[in-house]
Amino acid sequence: MHIEVVANIGEARSDDFLHKTVIVVDVIRATSTIITALINGCKAIIPVETVLKAKELYREGDLLAGERFCKKIAGFDLGNSPLEFTKEAVQGRRIILTTTNGTRGIQKAAKADRVLAGAFLNSKACAEAAIALKRDTVILCAGTQDVFSLEDGLCAGHILEELVLALGEKHIATNDFGLAMRGCYLQAQNRLYETLLSCTNGKKMCKSGFQGDIAACALTNTTDQVPVLENDHMMLLPSIPARPAF
């Protein structure tokens, strides 16, 4: 099985994703939030890039969610903290979530056979889904404004390590960046929370009072669920079938 890890969205080319599984990773915080919301019973999440687009898509009963500069958008129901997306807040609702990097990653990956949302919360489940889908796989680290973010790379390394544990080292081939991220994850695995606090986005979150979010995003393998993109909606499916071959 071949797994390519891409360092940030700017390095990704849409056409390279054709016929592949793409796992989009934006640990702080878009994919951690999407996973948390869906586990807590929201029907679907529509990730959009702009506030305007979020308002356009809004229908009665929906929740509007998102942040700019770490703060909830004025008039929106929720920000972008996974801690806000409780069962009480989201069950049965459709959520329109506006984020920048995570959404761009999901849109960039749209030509893939399947687009999954990954974070530390579901690394093992992502590895299992990728194996079940039987395709070459790309782990797309969202990064921040086309710059590599450590937490996304560490999560890519975690997913790779779960693939190696499941299939054995001989059956996993990856690019040099993937090798680096796996090494980096193995080095940090016993102090993930502290490592996330030390990276650029971790520091930014702490300054804005979101240290609890970092703790929530650093939990590993708390769920066996993997959000999948279906017609612009991220949702949970009982199982994720590959699309039929052309």
Add this chain to the structure above:
Amino acid sequence: MHIEVVANIGEARSDDFLHKTVIVVDVIRATSTIITALINGCKAIIPVETVLKAKELYREGDLLAGERFCKKIAGFDLGNSPLEFTKEAVQGRRIILTTTNGTRGIQKAAKADRVLAGAFLNSKACAEAAIALKRDTVILCAGTQDVFSLEDGLCAGHILEELVLALGEKHIATNDFGLAMRGCYLQAQNRLYETLLSCTNGKKMCKSGFQGDIAACALTNTTDQVPVLENDHMMLLPSIPARPAF
């Protein structure tokens, strides 16, 4: 002290190097070869990108060196294996070396206050030179055709670790990619040779019969010398002064 690690030449912008120290790293094999040749007494190395340029600059007494597709260029005196650049072969000579990625890295860095050549062979010496130069520092991983190469990232991590050992963790600030490379190096430090064999360029070298080169490039801190760029020549200086401020 701020250290930025750049993943490959394509990500580097020349103007970002102004007033900084840049350490160019192309472990397999350009910078390992440049360091070895200078330690063994060659007068200077002129790194150039094309065979034509190498032949243009050639003067009687020079050595022409370089490779294409891992093989010595027809009619040249030397290839690009550090093992060839012995005292007997290079002492007192000027060498014109044509490589692709290493040379592009050095040229891209030319606006810097100082351009140094780094590899595992002189990581600690690079760290000490960067401290002595008292500038913000960029470690530019050459990579291969604008793609990240593991060995260069590991060496960047090694230089960072030497900086941390010298100044203490609190006095070294780095970008997320630097944090990742340091973690990756710490994970691999006790089996660098095996790790270099497992990466893309390591595999390519082995296939071409250059496994011995990988062993030579994986040796750490064998010299306290740091090649520095002076008027398009890489050379050793008794000490490396910063350029006067404007």
